[in-house]
Structures are given as C-alpha cells and as structure tokens.
Amino acid sequence: MTLITFALLLKAACYTVAISGVSIVIGFLIGMGVAAARLSTSRWIAIPAHAFVSFFRGVPLLVQLLLIYNLLPFLGINVPSVVAAVVGLSLCTAAYQAENLRGGFASVPRGLIEAADMTGLSPFQQLVRIRAPIAFRLTLPSLVNEAILILKASSLVSVVGVIELTRMAQDLDTSLYKPIQLYATAGFLYFLINRCLAFAGASAERRFSWGRA
C-alpha cells in the first residue's frame, strides 16, 4: 500500500468521524425531546414518541438510510446525499439515546427529589440542579457506547454514495484490486477510532464521578 492510498483512507476516516460526530450531537438533541415526550403524562404526546422509538429501533439502519435518501427527493427536498445520511443516522441514534435518557431520568433516586422538595427548590431548579446532572452521569456510559455503535454504523452510509472510509476503500479497490490490504486498513482505522472513543469515555466518566456516594 502506497503512502497516497493510506493518506486517502486517513482523510476519509476524518470524514467518517465528522459525519458520526454531527449525527451523535443532533441525535442527542432530538433524543432529549423524544425522551421528554415519552415521559409526558399526555397520551397524545407519549404514544407518537413511543412509535418513533419503536420504528427507528425496529428497522435496519440500511433500510432507514435508503428510505430517507429516496423519500427526501420524493417530497421535493433535494439535498446532497451526505445530508440524507446525517438525517438517517441522527434519527436512528435519537431513538436509542431517547431510551437511554429515559432510563437515566427514571433511575434518579426518589429520595434526592424528595430532599430537593423539602429544601424548597422549584421544579425547574430540581431539573437543572438535581435530575439532569444525575441523569447525565448515569447515561454517560451508554452515550459512549452509542457513539461507538454509530461510528461503526456510519459505514452503511457508503451505500447511499457518501465517500467516507468504507466507500473510499471500495473505490480504491476497484482500481487497485487489493481488497485485503484496503479493507483491513479501513477496519483497523475504525478500530483505532473506537479505542480512542472508549478511552475518552472512561476519562469522562472519571471526570464526572465527583461526589458519588
């Protein structure tokens, strides 16, 4: 493998990281909304949120990506394929992150909320000072896990024509005929990024574990 080939793969790996990173952040924001909707006492809000989570967790990401890639132009929205890819990844991860967040908020100890009530914190103060920080700390491990899953899942974006790491290896293979070297290198790059993510996640968990009983 020449240096040029490796440089091309490395550049594509950066693109993969960018796509996954943007999707994780957008997915987290949507996921917060969906989790709040699922915890709502109104059935008209909770049931659609439940259907959203069920659909995006029950359909393969590849099918979601193909659907969104074809649906957007069908609705008259013409966007580059990378936008369709990010929309697909974001919606999928939003469903998973919504479930994680819901679990996190549900696991905030009841006694802490009662103690906050006793000391006279308003519901908003309770959310900002007690419930959200604890729920965030509880969901941090699954957030890191989700980031790793999305990084791997972003390889499917190659199917809708986004030139990220997997697609780059494929394209290089059609001219170089060296599938083993190319795909092994791509796989190794994915592995390396995942190790970095896991390491960063472990440090973040230590960083945020202050005051833990």
Place this chain on the structure above:
Amino acid sequence: MRFDYALVASKIPEIFHALGVTLFVWIVGLVGATMLGFLVAVARRFGPRWLDLALGAYVELFRGTPFLIQLFLLYFGGPYVGLSLDPIPAGLLGLSVYGAAYFSEIFRAGFEAVPSGHVEAGECVGLTRAQIVRRILLPEMTMLVFPACVNMAVVLLKETAVMSVITVPELTLTISAIGTEFYAFVESLFLLALFYWGLVEICGWLGRLAEARLSRFRFAAA
C-alpha cells in the same frame, strides 16, 4: 400515484422467497453465533491464558469494526487467500463470526454473575464437577443471559439487511430491486421497513413470552 395491483401481485412469490432467505440466514447465523460464542466464552474461562488473550483480541477486533467491512474482507478478500464463497455462505459465516464476538461477552458475564455460593453449595452436597455445570451453572446462566440474547437476536436480524450489499437475495435486495423495476422506490422501501418492523416486534414479543415462562424457574437466582 397509480398503483397496478396485478403487477404487485406478480411479485408476491418473489417477496415471500426473499422473506424465507432473510429468516434462513438469520436463524442459521443466530444458531452459529450462539454456539461459537458459547465455545469462545468457555475456552476463555477454562482454557489456558494464551487462548484467553488470543480470543480476547478476536472479540475486541470484531466488536470494534463495522459488520460491512468484515463482510467485504471475507467476500472480496477471501478469494485471494483461497476462500471463495458464494454470497449466502459468506453472509452466514460473516454473521456467525460477528455475532459470536458479542455472544461470548454475554456468556462470559453470565458465568461471572452466577453467585459463587451456589457453586460452593453444590460442592458441599457432593455434586461432581459435571453435575455442578449441568445442574447449577448452566441453568442459572441461561436465566441470567436470556434477555441479552433476545436483544442480540434482534440486532442480528437487522444486520442481515447489510448482506444485500454482497448480493445475498434477501428482503432488502429483492424489494429494492422491485422498487427500481417499477420506479417506486419510496413505496417499496416503506413496505420493506414494515416487514422488518413486524419481524422485530414479533421477535421481541416471543422473547418476552419465553422470558415469562423461564422466570417460573427463577427461585434460586434471585
């Protein structure tokens, strides 16, 4: 949008055949992944240290790389090292090896979660090592890992869609081909999504049913 029911009807046998292929690769791959994963977990727990390290590297590598890359390596790289496989065997092998990495971790955690007091109690009443494994370790572990296994089965069902990329004639490949033929991408992809959604919901429902039945035996593990 015009909808020609006769055309759609002519494709029904093809769709059912593809559904059969999806179910076949899923179930055979699932059985392969479970058995292989169990062997890996047993070898890591009871085998020598070098085997544990080697299998640990395998688990980390296969959990840290995308399934698509693994399939490409197997399907396009395999012929260069004398492993020429047709799409379906390649997909089955790929799914088994990929799933086994996850299953081995589930079983490993399961072994560790069986309370050591139960094993010691078995030793005290004079059970042999084989009896302890068969009567205590395996039944308790099965109970503990069952929900995680159902979850993994659903993950693998969804991963079978990726096999369409190496031309396994399963649901995704077949229904998108029909969509291309009729120039009805959105409709066919919605149908495809509904198929998977239905399959996943049925799988989850069966899993909960089986869990409820299994929990009748849950007197000791609690």
